[in-house]
Each structure stands twice: as C-alpha cells, then as structure tokens.
Amino acid sequence: MTDTTATTGHRKGRRISLHVLGPVLALIALVILGASLNSNFLSYGNVTNVLARSAFIGIIAVGMTFVITAGGIDLSVGSMAAFVAGVMIMAMNAMIPTLGVGVSLVMAGMAVALVTGFSAGLINGFLISKVGIEAFIVTLGSMGIYRSLTTWLADGGTLSLNFDARSFYRPVYYDGLFGIAWPIIVFALVAILGELAMRKTPFGRHCAALGANEQVAKYSAVKVDRVRMATYVLLGMLVGVATIMYVPRLGSASGSTGVLWELEAIAAVIIGGTVLKGGFGRVWGTVVGVLILSLIDNILNLASIVSPYLNGAIQGVIVILAVVLQREGKSAD
Amino acid sequence: MTDTTATTGHRKGRRISLHVLGPVLALIALVILGASLNSNFLSYGNVTNVLARSAFIGIIAVGMTFVITAGGIDLSVGSMAAFVAGVMIMAMNAMIPTLGVGVSLVMAGMAVALVTGFSAGLINGFLISKVGIEAFIVTLGSMGIYRSLTTWLADGGTLSLNFDARSFYRPVYYDGLFGIAWPIIVFALVAILGELAMRKTPFGRHCAALGANEQVAKYSAVKVDRVRMATYVLLGMLVGVATIMYVPRLGSASGSTGVLWELEAIAAVIIGGTVLKGGFGRVWGTVVGVLILSLIDNILNLASIVSPYLNGAIQGVIVILAVVLQREGKSAD
C-alpha cells in the first residue's frame, strides 16, 4: 500500500501542476474564444454582467467546497435559496408598515435571510451529523421540502417584493463601489475569506482531515460532528448571502427560483479540482469553476453559431473537456 | 480471542438487522397507510399500476446499484433514456416502409434501443475508466448532451411513434402473462438477475471491492478498469431495457422525457441501503427503495389530503424518515 500512495506521490509533482493548471487553462481558452467571437465580450458591461451573475452560484459554491471537502454533499441549496428568498420577501413586505421603506427594512430583510439560511443549514447539519442519516438523502429530502414550501408560500405563483421596497433595494445588485458591482465585491470577499479559511485555519484543516479519513480525524481529537455540522451551517449562511444579492435583482421568488443551482454549484466545485469523495478542497478552484460555467452560457448566447437546441450538448462537451485537462489527477481520488 | 469474535458476531447481527429492516419497515408502513386511506389501494388494478410504473426507474436503479457499489455515479441515465427512446422511435418510424408494422419491427426497435443504450454506457464508461475523468463530471456532461440531442432530434417538440406501430407495440406495456404485466415481469427478472449477479458472482464481488478500495482490488488482480467500465455498460443496457418498456406506454419522447430520473434512481439505491461512496451494494434494497418512492406518489394521489403544492415536502419527509430507520447502520459504512 505504501507503493500505492507512493506512486501517487511520485506523480503528484507533475499532477499538481496539471491539476492546478487544468481549470485555469480551460478558463483562459474560453476567454480567448469569447473575445474572438464577439468584440463586446471583453467590454466592461459584459464582464460585469457575467461576474455579477456568477455571484449567486459562486457564493453558494464556496460553501459547497467546504461541505464536499469534508466528505459531504448538499443537494438542497437551490431550493433553499428559493425558500430563503421567499421568506425574505414576505418578511420585508410584512415589515413595511412598521419599518417603512428604508435602510432599516433592507437590513431587517438581510437579517431574515441570514437567519433562515442559518437555520436551514443547521437542520441539514443536525440530521446528517447528529442523527447520522446519509447526506445525500437528507438534502434530497430537504430539496423537495424547501421547493414545495416555496411554491406553497407563493400559492403556486411568484412572491414579489413591494414595488417601493424593491426600488430602494435594487442598487444592492446593480450599483457598486468604484464601478464594481456589489455582487462581484461580495463574491470576491466570500471567495477570499473562503480560501483563507480553507488554507489557513484549523477549520479548513479539519474539514480536509474529516473528508480524508473520519477515523483519523476522530483519533486526532477533531470534533468530527461539530465540524461536519459547521460545514452545512456555513453553506446555509452563504445561501442566505447569495439570496441577499439575488432578491434585489428581480425582486421576486417562485418555485422555479434556483432550480438546478445545486448541480451547478457541485459541478463548479468539482471542475475546480476539489475531490468529490472529500479530503481535498480548493476554494479558488471553485471560483474558476463557476466562471467557466458562466462563461460557457455567455459565449453560447453571444455566438449563436448553432441551433439553440444544442446549447446543452456544447455545454456538456466543454465541461468534460475542461476536466480532461486535469485527468492526471485521477489517481488522487 | 473467542470472546472477540463472539462479540463481533453479536454486534453484526444487531446492525445488519436494522440496516436490513429499515427500508422494509418503511415499505410496510406505507402499504398500511395506503390501505387505510383507500380501499382500492390493494386492488389488483392499483397494485399493477404501481408496480408497472416502478419498472422504468426500477430497472435503471438496479444498474445504478452496480455503478454506485463500484464507487461511481451516473447522472446521465434520465436523459440517456430520453435519447434512447428518441432514437428508437425514429428508427422504428424509418423502418416501417421496409419491415411493415409487426413483430419484426418491434424486435428491430428493441435491438436499436439496446444497442444505443449499450453504446451510451460504453462512452460514459470509457471516459471514466480509461480516460480517467471524474464520473460526476462525465455523466453531468453527457446528461446535458443527451438531453439536448433529444430536443434537437425532436426539433424542439416531441418524437412520436407511428400510430399503427404504437397500437401494435402497446401490449408490451399493458398486457402480460398470467395477469402480470410485462413491465413487472421484466423488472422482477432484472432484479433477480441483478441480485444474483451482486451476491453470487465474482463480478458483484469485484464491484464491491473496487468501491471499497481500488488499490486493494488492483493488487488482488481484479481488472479494475474493466469492472468499472462494465458497470456503466450494464447500466446503459438497462436504460435500453427500461426504454423498451417505456416507449409502448407513452409512444413518444421529448426533451422532457426522463427528467430527474437519475435523482430518483440514485435515491432508490441509497434508500435501499447501498453505500453512496461505494463498497457495499444491495440490489433487493434498491427494489424496496424504488417501491417506496412509487408508493409515496401513489398515496399522495389516493389521499388528496393536502395542497398539491406540499406534495414535494411530504415526499421529502417520508424519504428522510424511511432512512432514519436504518441510521444505526451508519457505522457500517
């Protein structure tokens, strides 16, 4: 067995470079492709659009990186986002009479979103780490639960934020600082903090240890349950943050909000080089993964070279190709 | 030493029993619930309906059990089923002028379905085991590819089997032998063969070994790549078989055929007690899992006690509850 790991170790030098470069190369290739297809691709407006849109999935995917690194999975994030958005909108609408439309209303809304996300994450985390149910099942279940609660809250339709409140809140998506839109700033902040947490803090280490070998983590005095729980709670909070950025964009939420976000977030994490079975995670890789996924969509819209029916196929091929570049890393898993 | 083994044996007995009983208990509880809600629940008609419709997901889930046991995952099965159905329908329509409507047409259609499923599985398997790309990514990619190829083949609409051919083919879903519908017979056959293959053949053992520890399997002269490939090919073939049962039922395929089947199949496998990270699989458990999922839908239709918006939530809760019963098995993973 020494050999095993040994061989891997031997390859590692070479692999790490490819493992690291793979997604980055894919990203660069996409940027070049985009720029050559359309001169507006690198325009300020387009770049801002793509980055700002990536922010929701991106913020969630950063949290997902921790969950997956610690050997878990969360399928509920998309519907959790819809639910959090719905609750936030309803709460804000309900608070207008008391708080009026203003900063305090927005702050209260944000607090509601964070608390709801936190609680949702806590419930997932509790069922997984304390009750001990397989994460896949818990989050598959809660995915259905949040999705249908949202539809129910919206009475099958759309929950919309009061028009005045929305106009007041809108700049949180569309404005920014020094010409950089808020969602981009928040995403960057979350990514940087996430990267630091993963690489520089005991929490990040513990996540990786837990995902690599739970027994070893336990024998090393890591509070396994607590760390696992924390990953889900963190993810829930980040879903809350993503929602705070999402609601001012269109001011509404419905049962179809956030459909398939979970898959996109997980895909971004894996494309970024995090190991699906846990034990190794890379936040900046996730950011690259998110950007790759957003760019593919953007380029397909900008290019219109093929039948739109085939967009999905092209997406699929590019995703696979992006990962082929890092296939040398296979043995690491 | 004697003490030791005795203890171990003792523990095992308790654990296995809960692990085993969990899903079965959940199934029994659902049957009792259903029967108490509606007197027609146990009628021949309803039982046949539920079993026959479980057959598609069930047949696929049996294949998925092998893939997951061997440490893999396949997200593409739903869209693969749509694609196979589309190709089968187009092929049958194209062959009517030469073969006429008759047994030979149906046989030819079935052969097309099997070959298409086989090839699709082979491609997945090849990319995963030979090229060495993460299964999650390959099958996420091929999920998009098959889905959009189907839409493209159908030109955005629906591919329909020629009406005469459909009338001829229809009994393959609706008729049966000794009052048992064909899909039920085929499902039962697939399940029994699957159970035998998993428990009684070297192939099943090798799947488990591969999922448990790839290096060990390799060092034990198991042909790791070939076994892994075989699981995906088997799954592809079973998708073909499921499609053969599906087409006579609905006679058509479109981009929305088989949406979320992958999630349902995976959920059935996990509910049945197979370990998501590989190393242990149980085909009969999967069958129980599939039945649980079908029954939940059926019961929700029987009862109409709640807002249909909340169906998803009830489903989610039941799925989680079904698995809580086997949480004692956690340590076994």
Add this chain to the structure above:
Amino acid sequence: QDESYTIGVAIPSATHGFMGGLNYHARAAIERLEATYPQLEFVLATAGDAAKMVNDIEDMVATRDIDALVVLPFESEPLTSPVQAVKEQGVWVTVVDRGLSVEGIEDLYVAGDNTGFGRVAGEYFAETLGEGDNIVVLRGIPTTLDNERVDAFNAAIEGSGINVLDMQHGNWNRDDAFNVMQDFLSKYDDIDAVWAADDDMAVGVLEAIDQAGRSGDMWVVGGAGMKEIIQRMMDGDPMLPVNVTYPPAQIATAIELTALGLVSATPVAGRFIIGSQRITPENAEQYYFPDSPF
C-alpha cells in the same frame, strides 16, 4: 340528486408563472365548486413530467373511481393513449389547452389559442415596425407549443422586412430571460423591440434593458397578461405597448363546464377556443386580476 361524482383534474405543476396562475385558478375553481355542489368531489394532481401525469391519471381511475377527467396534457403525444384508455372506461374527458394527437377522444375541449398567441404578437410587430428594424426573441422551454407560437409569429411578420437578430430559449423563466437579454444587449447595439413570449420572461427582459440604460431604445411584448405587467401597462409604461392574452383561467372554465355537465343536464360537449386578444393600455383594466398569483 344525492348521487355523488368525483372529478379528476390533472395539470402540470407550477414551474413557471403561467402554470402558477393555472394552478391557482384550478384550485380556486375547485374550492368554489365544492362549496356550491356538496355532491362533487375533486382530485387534483400536478405533475412535473408526462410520465408522472400518466401515473396520476391511472391512480385516479384505479383508486378514486373518477367520473370525469379534466386534463391539461403535459405533452400531447404521450398523454394521448392513456387518456384514450380512460375514455374507453366510460369516463367523461375534458382536455384543456393542449390538444391530444388523436382527434375525437375528448368530450369537451377548452383551449387557449397558441397560434393566435404568436400571430397577434407578430401582427403588432408587423404593424409597428418596418423594413430593417431589428428585434430579438426569447423563446420558452423547447416544446411543440413553443414551436407553434414561434412559427405563427414568424408567419405574421413575414414580408414586413423586420430583421430577427436572434432567438434563444429563456425557458419561461425570469432569471434565464434576464441572462439571455443581458447577452443580447451586449451583442447587439441596435435592437428596436423584443418579443418575450411570456410575461415572466418579460420581467427579466425589462430589468436587463433597464440595467443597460437602454430603456428608451426598445419596447417589449410579453404574453399571457401577468398582473404586474398589466398594471404597468395601465400606468402607461412606454416600454410595454401591448400584451397578448393567454388566460390561465381557462382551466377554471373547463372544470366548471365539466362539473356542470355532471350535476345538471346542460349539454356542455364541444370545443371552446378562447382566442388570444391584444391587450392595450386602453383596455388593460379588463385583464387585471389583482388576486391571482399570476
């Protein structure tokens, strides 16, 4: 008299605004009818795909002994044989909106007018725009229904010289439409009008245009008369000159007619096509239903 009936209602689940409205109207109609006619019982099932809808219908027949079925087929082709089988068991069948692929199965057909939906919009474009004007189109989820609408739209603008720059799928979804429109705006400097083919998508499109600061450059035609959009039209929003009806309330009509047919001797069989109307700021008030979720 004291004979009771069960009516099964099978509709797609509320995955986008229009279907949300449809679900709302279905439930509202059922509540109303249950209150009025105690001898009526309803089974409502919503499905996310065609196979699930067939399952639901099978369950209704096998376990609930329905006397009538109101179905809005998720897709026409796959539902045809199962509904036919239901019909053969002597159950009254009402088909809503999307026709079955074999004629003459249903007793009652209540539908919106998909061709009209595309045509009415297209006619407005042809009237208002001329040679060399540029438009972009956001399509729905790839389905036969979407194809019909787009084909009719294309037919209506044919010969007008209007230049369709691009068509992409916005999947009847606000977020998708927002993204697609953002990209259209990056890609094309000169867009005169947008056909968003659905008011949910129109919401996303308007937001994207607003963000790009090009509100003055183009107008948008959505469809199906969502209340927020109608309200904006009533307020005279220049970006929303017209809208086209495609009432989600048609399901209520269908359910009510079916119920009526069971409890009374009123002959209700036949075809009711609810044509697509052009909504203008002037007549918008007629189409404004503040209580509907859509």
Add this chain to the structure above:
Amino acid sequence: MSAVLETRGVTRSFGPIEVLHGVDFSLVPGEVHALIGENGAGKSTMMKILGGYLAPSGGTVLLDGEPVTFPDQRAAEDAGILMIHQEFNLALQLTVEENIFLGREKRRGPFLDRRAMQDEARKLLRRLDCHVDPGTRVRDLSVPNRQMVEIARALGRNARVLIMDEPTAVLTGRETDVLLKQIERLKAQGAAILYTSHKLDEVARIADRVTVLRDGAHIVTRAAEGFTEHAMAEAMVGRELSGLFPARPVPGDEVVLEVEGLTVPGHVRDASFKLRRGEVLGFAGLVGAGRTELMEGIVGLRPATGTVRVNGVPIRPGSVLSARQAGLVYLTEDRKEKGLLLGKNLTENLTLLALDRFGRIAIDKRAEDRALTGAIREFDIRAKDRRMPAGSLSGGNQQKLLLAKTMLAEPRIVIIDEPTRGIDIGTKQQIYEFIAALAAEGKSVIVVSSELPEIIGLSARVVVMGRGHIAGELTGAQITEDAILRRAMGVGEMAGADA
C-alpha cells in the same frame, strides 16, 4: 541450487530521488532469505519490485534465469509469486472470506461457490490458529487478526515464492510462533521465502541466509548460521550499538490518572488501575485481551462507563478533546486507518492533533515548519522530501511520524499502543530512551505492547489483561515473561483455561 528469483543491479527512483542503488540479490527454492535494514533502507521497495508491484527503474529481474517484467499483479501471481504487504492490502468493507479470495474466487458455473470458499477460509485461518469467522467484515477485526487474514490469503494461493514484509510486526509471540511454523512447512515443500522483520531474534531463528540493505545499497549477503543478532544490528545501522533499554526511571507517588470500574461494552469489564507521575506502566496481554479497547475507552474514543480521573478531576466521557485538554493523549496501534492521513503531507499530519497550538484563527505555517524540522530531528524521520505525503514514507518512518504527532500535543500522560511496531532496532533504542526521558521529566507513560521484552525492559509495573479484564499486576522483580504469560492466559486463576 539455481535461483527462482534474482535481481541484477536493480535501481528504483521516486521522482528525482533514487532509493535503491543497484541491488544484486537472489532467492533459491527451499530457503528462507531474510532482508534486513533500517527503516527506509529500501526493503519494502525491493520486495515490491520482486513481487511485481513496482517496476524497477533500472537493472533486471530474472525469474528462473530469464529476465521478466510483470505487467501487473496477475502476471506475478500466475508465476507463483505472492506477497504479504507491510501495510495491509485488505478492503475493509468486505468480509474475511471475500478478501481472501478476491480476484481468485472459486466458482461453480457462473456463480460463486461460497460454501467452498468459507470452508477453505476457515481452514486456512485455523492453520494460523486464528478463529475469526470468515463472514466478519475486515473493518471489525483487530489489527493482528487483519494480519492473519492477510497471511491466510497468501497461504491460500500456493506460492512458489512467498514475500513477507514484516508479517510479525503486529503479532504477539504466540502468533509469531504459529506463523514461523507455517513458514517452515512451506519451506519444506520447496517454496522460496523472502522475509523481513525488525525482530532480529526471529530472523536468527528461521533464516537460512540474510541480506543487509543500508540506504538502498546492498551491504552483505551471508548465511544466517553464525550471524548473531548483535552483528546483524550493527551491519544494518553501520555503527556500534549499546544496550537496548535505558535505566528505568523511578516513579513518584502522586497519582495522575485513576481509572475506576471502566467497562467498554463488549470488550472490557470493570477495569481499574492507577498511574503515577513519572511512571512507565506496561500493559501486557494476548491479542484480543481488550487492551486497545480499554485505552480507547479511557480517552473517550469508545463509549464506556466508569470514571477516569486526571489529577483527581473526572474527564468528560466520550470527548477526545477534553481528554487531550486534560493532558491525556492516546497513540493508536492502527496507524493506517486511525493514525495518519496517508494522502496528506508530513506537516498536516504532524500538527493535526495539536493544531490549536499553531494559532486559533490562522495557522502559523512557519511555526508548523519549525515543528516539522524539530520532529524530523528528534524522531529521526527519514523523509527524502519534506512535502511528500505521509503514505510515501517507509513503514517505520510513518510510525515515527505518528509518535511525533502525538508528542507535539505535549501530553502529561501518554498512552502508546504498540510504540515500536515496525521500527528498526537502532531507532527502537532511541524511542525507549525517549520514553524514559519523558518519565524522568515527570510525565507518565502507559505502554501497551505485544512485545514482552519491550514491556519488561521499559516498565516499572505491568498490568496484565486477559479476556477483557485486568488479570493481574506485577512489579519489580515479579516482571518476567513467564509470569506475564501465565496471568494473561488465566493460568492459576482458572484451571484449564484454553485461550
């Protein structure tokens, strides 16, 4: 007699580093050939090359005089070459029987012949005097029993050449005897056996020839006859060795750890003992006596009832962290599954247990680096590259890393389960000195070991366990192999005890 397996000038590099430098070696039928050397000398690497698990970077391997390259495992197995790995090669989720026959399943028609396999598995294990049920999952076996399964697997596959990499490292004397008997039997049947062990007495007992490796180079091959243990040790280490055990430190009076009525369900009944400041307390017993489980129960790794007091203060049951905060730390016997993260680098492994010492919010990487430097120096960890994953260290060096990891937590009481498993004689001496020094500093040490000489040489007091309870306690001159074994087997306590 001509060699079955031979190497000529075999080299092997991992990346840029060469770990075997042109080794010539031969193995003839009917001999037991021992390969000895320090940790990291290249024994396992050499064995893996011979066993077809690793390809040499240079030189040739000859089978029956013909050069061969084995494309994979199967090829080597087909040629009758089998290997027992130093680190286990078992799939934990599978059962004993499944592991033994993995890749070689017996079948009847297309189906497995489970009955035949179960029977044969049982027979093989019985030959090793090991009574685990073939249907047990390997995960539920103790480390020594896993080793037995590993051995049984190799025995079951009629080997012409049997390569055994430290098969006895985890076994007690009794099981070792059983194994050595089996080796004699195979030898008599004409098999060639390549054998490694750090227990030089075993080598002297069964080897016909001995080859010494040092730093990847071949030093000498000679007949075992007349090659004393002392000479072997010196040939390995390349310098003079003094006495193995340091002087036993004198314990103080103050009780630092008090275990009272500890029961670990299914494993240990009602165990009570005390540990004093500056004491080295030995725990002896046969395999399965429950020593490991008792220790795991004490530090909160297993559900247990009873009380554990550190310096008079009870620690929270079930919490490893609070045990550690009270200064009580346990070093596991199962380094691969419970000790080290094999895919992670040395630093991450080293600091995992004591991570809170490297910054609460951000980890001080520079301090970690210094800790690694210190650990490498203090424990003589031979890593060719500081960034290599722990799994690439030689077995003995992994054990040293594990020790370093435990010590980094600066425990006041340390429980070491099998401290010198797989460690070469030179380093053993260092570790013994280290343990004695710890005690001399006023720390307390519990040594759980299956090597009686180690227990006897180190401890001032020995607790003997048998069948899940404490069977006796020996101090001073009472501590002899015989006395320990008698208590462990329950002789005198229970007439005719068989275990």
